[in-house]
Amino acid sequence: MAADVELSRIILWLKHFAANVADNTQHLTDLDAAIGDADHGTNMARGMTAVIAALDESPPADPAALCRQVGMTLVKTVGGASGPLYGTFFLRMAPALPTLDAQSLAAALRAGVEGVVARGRAEPGDKTMVDALLPAVDALDAALDSGAGIAGALRAAADAAEHGRDATRDLVARKGRASYLGERSIGHVDPGATSAAMLIRSAATVFGAQ
Amino acid sequence: MTAVGLVVVSHSRALADAAIALAREMLHGNPVRIAVAAGLDATTFGTDATQVVDAITDADDGAGVVVLMDLGSAVLSAELALELLDDDARARVVLSPAPLVEGLVVAAVVAAGGAEIQEVADEAAAALRGKLSQLGPPAVTAPSAPADGASGRFVVANPHGLHARPAALLAHEARSHVAIVSVRNLTSGSEWVDASSITQIATLGVRTGDEVEVRASGDQAADALERILALADRDFSDAG
Numbered sequence: 001m002a003a004d005v006e007l008s009r010i011i012l013w014l015k016h017f018a019a020n021v022a023d024n025t026q027h028l029t030d031l032d033a034a035i036g037d038a039d040h041g042t043n044m045a046r047g048m049t050a051v052i053a054a055l056d057e058s059p060p061a062d063p064a065a066l067c068r069q070v071g072m073t074l075v076k077t078v079g080g081a082s083g084p085l086y087g088t089f090f091l092r093m094a095p096a097l098p099t100l101d102a103q104s105l106a107a108a109l110r111a112g113v114e115g116v117v118a119r120g121r122a123e124p125g126d127k128t129m130v131d132a133l134l135p136a137v138d139a140l141d142a143a144l145d146s147g148a149g150i151a152g153a154l155r156a157a158a159d160a161a162e163h164g165r166d167a168t169r170d171l172v173a174r175k176g177r178a179s180y181l182g183e184r185s186i187g188h189v190d191p192g193a194t195s196a197a198m199l200i201r202s203a204a205t206v207f208g209a210q
Numbered sequence: 211m212t213a214v215g216l217v218v219v220s221h222s223r224a225l226a227d228a229a230i231a232l233a234r235e236m237l238h239g240n241p242v243r244i245a246v247a248a249g250l251d252a253t254t255f256g257t258d259a260t261q262v263v264d265a266i267t268d269a270d271d272g273a274g275v276v277v278l279m280d281l282g283s284a285v286l287s288a289e290l291a292l293e294l295l296d297d298d299a300r301a302r303v304v305l306s307p308a309p310l311v312e313g314l315v316v317a318a319v320v321a322a323g324g325a326e327i328q329e330v331a332d333e334a335a336a337a338l339r340g341k342l343s344q345l346g347p348p349a350v351t352a353p354s355a356p357a358d359g360a361s362g363r364f365v366v367a368n369p370h371g372l373h374a375r376p377a378a379l380l381a382h383e384a385r386s387h388v389a390i391v392s393v394r395n396l397t398s399g400s401e402w403v404d405a406s407s408i409t410q411i412a413t414l415g416v417r418t419g420d421e422v423e424v425r426a427s428g429d430q431a432a433d434a435l436e437r438i439l440a441l442a443d444r445d446f447s448d449a450g
Binding site for chain 1: 221254255256257258259260282283286287289290358369370371373375377378408409412415417418441
């Protein structure tokens, strides 16, 4: 059965993502070593560790405060481009989450993705996290429109995010350090798209659980 | 009259401190406020938009602040910092596209002379003038647009535009002919580039829906053009 969009679920989502990042730190770093500066895993692990510590230390009272706290923590601790990018994602989610329901969550995720696009100015096909995030929110909206509950819609979003991540393998990077490699970035999956797909899959897992 | 303040945003604290020390050598004790937002700490590389906010606040004495950045996420952090400032503070900040060291040194000297923020920003943005006049502008190896020859146009339908495999096929086709083949992106108004180079094709940034012009000159130019237009016609897939 579909789970309600409760504050506690959102916190569980972030904890699941943090655990996912911790388990895959080396993998994310290896992807980034191939086409970047080999720090995406370390940066994201540091950021998400700080996010969870902040959530445990000062639990936010409402979803907007939660998103702001997560966003600002990532801005302060990630260090690389994912700091301002994921930071903006959560900061833009905050005002779009006044009520806790499926439509609000979808609107908030969409606002977050649009924030990432505005911040980094990446377009689809640039071989970035946007190549996972945009298909994810498109699939999410389509599933909700066709009557799916939040759990099923997030599963569709996660599938789309992973598909988008896999498709980055054959792209030439046009943003970030990888763009300095030009055609040598072909054949490597983008690390940002990988962590973004993990973020969406964590949401699907948590909202799909009882 | 207070001087314009400066902020240095860098992935590296050591780099920022050294660049500022270099700039201060030119100031002979003149008190220009230069604040640092560099590294997550003294030894960890990275940038933090909240540090940039603090640095801007420190450097702002009312005459405004010019922000110099190294690269990549330093720029993202600085842009996010602007969003975190209040409207009054934001209106007094200019993010400079200048190269970090050259821009910082010029900005410091000009700010120390009492210039207003727009002049400091303009001089910083032109900071490469010295090196360019000394060394000459970088040579660009793109071919000049061929005067004679055959030309044609096509619209790119590939969902990811003209890169990766489609670009490789175009470059391969262009290279296989004696004729000299050039392409340009009409939609973005790009320069002509050598069609036999995948990295030069990549600089065109051809996206889906963009219109490309191709020109061939020299021996068998018409044949080369025909083959390339045929390749474009099958959306840069391998011949059947």
